[in-house]
Amino acid sequence: MALYSDKVMDHFQNPRNVGKMEDADGIGEVGNAKCGDIMRMYIKVDPVTQIITDVKFNTFGCGSAIATSSMATELIKGKPISEALRLSNKAVVEALDGLPAQKIHCSVLAEEAVRAAVKDYFDRNGIPYGDELKACDGHCDTCGHEHA
Amino acid sequence: MNVYADNAATTAVSETALSAMLPCFQEFYGNPSSLHTPGQRAAEKLAAAREIFARHLNAQPREITFTSGGSEADNQALRSAAAFGARKGKKHIISTKFEHHAILHTLQALEKEGFAVTLLDIPPDGVVTAEQVRGAIRPDTCLVTVMFANNEIGTIQPIPEIGRICREAGVLFHTDAVQAAGHLPIDVEAMHIDLLTLSAHKFHGPKGVGVLYARRGVPLENVIHGGAQERGKRAGTENIPGICGAAAAFDEACASMEKNAAYLIPLRDKLIAGLTGIPHTVLNGDPVRRLPGNVNLCFEGIEGESLLLLLDAKGIAASSGSACTSGSLDPSHVLLALGRPHEVAHGSLRLTFSEYNKPEEIDYILEVLPEIVRYLREMSPVWDELEKGQRPHLI
Numbered sequence: 001m002a003l004y005s006d007k008v009m010d011h012f013q014n015p016r017n018v019g020k021m022e023d024a025d026g027i028g029e030v031g032n033a034k035c036g037d038i039m040r041m042y043i044k045v046d047p048v049t050q051i052i053t054d055v056k057f058n059t060f061g062c063g064s065a066i067a068t069s070s071m072a073t074e075l076i077k078g079k080p081i082s083e084a085l086r087l088s089n090k091a092v093v094e095a096l097d098g099l100p101a102q103k104i105h106c107s108v109l110a111e112e113a114v115r116a117a118v119k120d121y122f123d124r125n126g127i128p129y130g131d132e133l134k135a136c137d138g139h140c141d142t143c144g145h146e147h148a
Numbered sequence: 149m150n151v152y153a154d155n156a157a158t159t160a161v162s163e164t165a166l167s168a169m170l171p172c173f174q175e176f177y178g179n180p181s182s183l184h185t186p187g188q189r190a191a192e193k194l195a196a197a198r199e200i201f202a203r204h205l206n207a208q209p210r211e212i213t214f215t216s217g218g219s220e221a222d223n224q225a226l227r228s229a230a231a232f233g234a235r236k237g238k239k240h241i242i243s244t245k246f247e248h249h250a251i252l253h254t255l256q257a258l259e260k261e262g263f264a265v266t267l268l269d270i271p272p273d274g275v276v277t278a279e280q281v282r283g284a285i286r287p288d289t290c291l292v293t294v295m296f297a298n299n300e301i302g303t304i305q306p307i308p309e310i311g312r313i314c315r316e317a318g319v320l321f322h323t324d325a326v327q328a329a330g331h332l333p334i335d336v337e338a339m340h341i342d343l344l345t346l347s348a349h350k351f352h353g354p355k356g357v358g359v360l361y362a363r364r365g366v367p368l369e370n371v372i373h374g375g376a377q378e379r380g381k382r383a384g385t386e387n388i389p390g391i392c393g394a395a396a397a398f399d400e401a402c403a404s405m406e407k408n409a410a411y412l413i414p415l416r417d418k419l420i421a422g423l424t425g426i427p428h429t430v431l432n433g434d435p436v437r438r439l440p441g442n443v444n445l446c447f448e449g450i451e452g453e454s455l456l457l458l459l460d461a462k463g464i465a466a467s468s469g470s471a472c473t474s475g476s477l478d479p480s481h482v483l484l485a486l487g488r489p490h491e492v493a494h495g496s497l498r499l500t501f502s503e504y505n506k507p508e509e510i511d512y513i514l515e516v517l518p519e520i521v522r523y524l525r526e527m528s529p530v531w532d533e534l535e536k537g538q539r540p541h542l543i
Contacts, residue, residue, distance in 0.1 A: 012454070013458070015527070018527055033490075033494070034490040034491055035471070036451055036471045036472060036490075038528075040529040058528060058529040059527060059528065060449065060450065060528040062451055062452075062453035062454055062472035063454050063457045103472075
């Protein structure tokens with residue numbers, strides 16, 4: 001289908017880092033089944049270097065929800081947490097060679113899933129963080145965070 | 149293998165229809181409104197096509213109006229009946245919650261113009277009852293519009309019974325028969341139908357041709373104003389190639405109706421039996437009172453668009469009522485009206501067949517689809533929670 005770029009179709013049909021992680025250091029879940037998409041992201045973090053050494057995801061959703069999840073895991077794997085927190089939905093869209101306008105929210109969900117996983121890691125380890133990580137549940141206008 | 153399983157969306161044009169159309173482009177290209185011989189030859193083609201539709205519907209040729217398609221015919225039927233009712237001070241219309249948007253959105257427009265609309269609830273089997281219609285009729289009811297068969301779940305409505313109740317109550321009865329025409333027998337006399345819509349491209353005719361049947365004595369309001377074509381009720385030079393193709397396709401479909409149904413029903417039932425064997429899968433709509441070529445299922449824990457993309461990658465063309473494919477945030481209004489929760493409606497799949505589909509295509513779907521469902525469930529956090537009992541199974 002020409003709805004999606006080749007890159008979106010590749011990440012949809014051959015998703016990277018898909019699956020569960022039993023010993024995750026942080027798990028973030030955003031979206032809800034009623035709306036039609038849920039992303040759950042698992043991260044493994046090196047406690048000394050604060051580098052994300054492994055990432056996995058499980059997603060319920062459309063083709064672009066799966067593709068953005070997959071791309072987001074690729075973009076943060078091997079990166080320091082500070083860098084993962086700077087991942088924008090725009091970067092995910094660009095890395096996928098674009099998304100149809102009505103699918104941009106999937107990239108927002110992917111960005112939020114990463115942030116939710118980092119927040120969970122911070123919570124588990126008593127690491128303080130700012131307000132903008134606090135309230136996001138993956139829905140627009142529930143936190144102060146801006147998306148591109 | 150390539151399988152086209154989206155015949156409720158549209159069908160391939162049949163050889164018969166195409167053969168009827170081709171001479172209309174370069175041989176019978178006259179304007180039927182012209183006095184000269186080429187024009188009159190086109191007018192004869194138009195009259196012959198009108199006669200074919202009238203004959204198969206048990207109507208009179210002058211009761212047949214050609215339109216640009218089902219949506220235009222639906223709009224004109226509802227607007228005509230509403231205007232007719234309003235002249236008698238009757239401004240209440242009854243319909244159902246799972247009509248096509250050509251009906252529902254026209255009704256919304258009429259509501260803004262001061263009409264009251266009652267939309268009947270859909271029972272769990274997807275078949276509204278004549279008693280529901282009877283119970284909703286008021287002294288100011290001017291029109292009942294109930295689809296002949298639902299476009300998503302394929303359930304066949306009790307049209308003769310509803311028609312009888314409307315006739316007894318003196319209320320006009322319209323049916324959107326877009327999915328039924330050419331697939332189910334229609335007799336506007338026996339079924340007490342006053343207005344009926346059909347669309348050629350659903351039975352191997354061309355796109356861009358619809359028919360509005362309006363019983364003599366039901367005055368039509370113009371939706372398209374202009375010249376005097378179609379007895380002044382639908383302006384615009386007639387689409388002669390399309391209309392001739394539509395008539396040839398309808399003639400063929402009506403002649404082959406029993407044979408096609410006898411061929412498709414066992415294939416449909418085999419597919420339903422095979423796919424409902426997948427755990428937490430449910431058939432939408434009554435298993436028997438449904439169009440011969442319609443299968444519509446919900447698979448819990450997965451989303452329809454990703455299912456369609458993976459099927460497409462395997463050569464299978466189907467459709468879904470998920471929000472991602474509906475172009476809105478909500479999944480199919482038909483599945484919601486049927487009582488499916490949002491979560492379940494997102495995981496719907498519609499497979500619709502015609503006599504052009506082969507038995508081995510059904511086997512191929514049965515081979516490929518369960519694996520795709522399993523794969524997507526494996527990836528889904530929802531399925532994980534359902535299987536662990538952290539989230540209750542809804543189906």
